Amino acid sequence: MKTIHLPDGTEIPAVGQGTWYLGEDRSKRTSETQTLRWGVENGLTLIDTAEMYGDGASEELVGHAIEPLDRSKLFLVSKVYPWNAGRRNIFDSCQDSLDRLGTDYLDLYLLHWRGSVPLSETVACMEELKAQGKIRRWGVSNFDLSDMQELLRLKHGENCAVVQDLYHLGSRGVEFDLLPFLHRQGIPLMAYSPLAQAGRLRQKLLSSAAIQTVAENHSITPIQVLLAFVLAQDGVFAIPRASRVSHVQANREAADIVLSAEELALLNEAFPAPNRKVPLDMI
Template identity: 60%
Template sequence: MEFITENGRAVGRIGQGTWYLGENAATAARERKALQAGVEAGMNLIDTAEMYGEGASEHLIGSAIRGMDRASLYLVSKVYPFHADRRSIFLSCENSLRRLGTDYLDLYLLHWRGAVPLAETVECMEQLKAKGRIRAWGVSNFDALDMDELLEVTGGSRCSTDQVLYHLGSRGVEFDLLPWMQKQGMPMMAYCPLAQAGSLRRDLAGCAAVQNAAAAHGVSLWQVLLAFLLTRPGVYPIPRSSRAEHTLDNAAALELRLSAEELAALDAAFPAPTRRTPLDIV
């Protein structure tokens, strides 16, 4: 499965997150190798944000991708909501580009909704597109009602994606946001797909259904969590790892096919919500 953007570019179904990467000089070389191993394994979407280490993650990515064919990569960054206005967004974007060592972003996201009117942010995003500084734009942490409002704004329907928290233990998006996005043909980027290695939901790693599926296929618990998300059309997980062996483990989840019985057991352990729930965020 591939993530086809507005520009017809094909991107690996599993991307790479980078929150907290690049913040520690002692582990930077290992993190760089992890990112490079991921790209080699086909995880060519790299997600970052000006917020991550206040630019440290973008710097690390810039050094990891130096010398790579830029056109083979799909770089995503995010603007702080308080920079998403006419006064600040252009400088924010230039700073992200400089740190990444590139002259365009494939996708630029509004990190979360703030006080700037959506119409102003959309207008700025479209200007960035017209200037060739970004290829597409989207949002993050928008719930279904936010998306309704976005679509009311001039140009709002050009939004390419919504990046939201989504993992087996947090399935609120399945009630309304995901079906709505699937109907629109809009991909959903799933962040914290591993629930931060289970730390957001400690019972995930201890769950018998997850453990049984992992044992039956001889894979890691984390591959089971990713394979669960991959059964959802249009969902693109972006796990983060600072270690090449973990990154490759995550990439291999693409090959894992969970049986109907295994999926039913996961569903029974962590049922989908039957009513609207507030969007989970970290």
């Protein structure tokens, strides 16, 4: 599988597992646990969660799923609410996430989105969490170019390891200026909603003739094309969410699909990247 190098040299798989909405319905616990474990055992060792998801229920599900697994082989990501991302709350928030996950460190801790806590305070706290061994590294989410420029001017801002933003074939705004900037800084982009939420985020995406043609070329589904497209971009990795084994299997398969230059051109023509600045897309 394609891998991504973090700024500190750590190599991680380019496809991980998202968990938004997972853990919220107790009756799905067995199948969701099986899905996450199947993913990990087949190389999708990065799991993305957040204190927000199900008010901690998603972190608890992940904790349950990974209990019998080798922690050292996992890459666990969680996120702090913006209003908890200051000196008053972040240390308790992080500990609560660790407790729910049943682990003593996070591989990556993200500021979920920007709020009113000064960025400099969040960065200083993130660095303290690192020094305490509670997190290995930190990053940000839902940040646009101007946010990143501001962040990188702060003390220790250059330690930002990852930016997690919305990115899929039907929403390519980050390609205009943010992605090239991150490239120059050596910071990878973790694409969230890479499947456009199974097409729901953009009308008629999955029925497009271009996507259908590419899917037929490789005998895969249109959704697998969406994942292959995101992974074809330099410095991009993705965290599709699946709640059933058949879907995580399909996502694992898509990680090995290489789109040809002609296929990428076809997709570009049908869903061009904007040639001007557009507001950062987020959900």
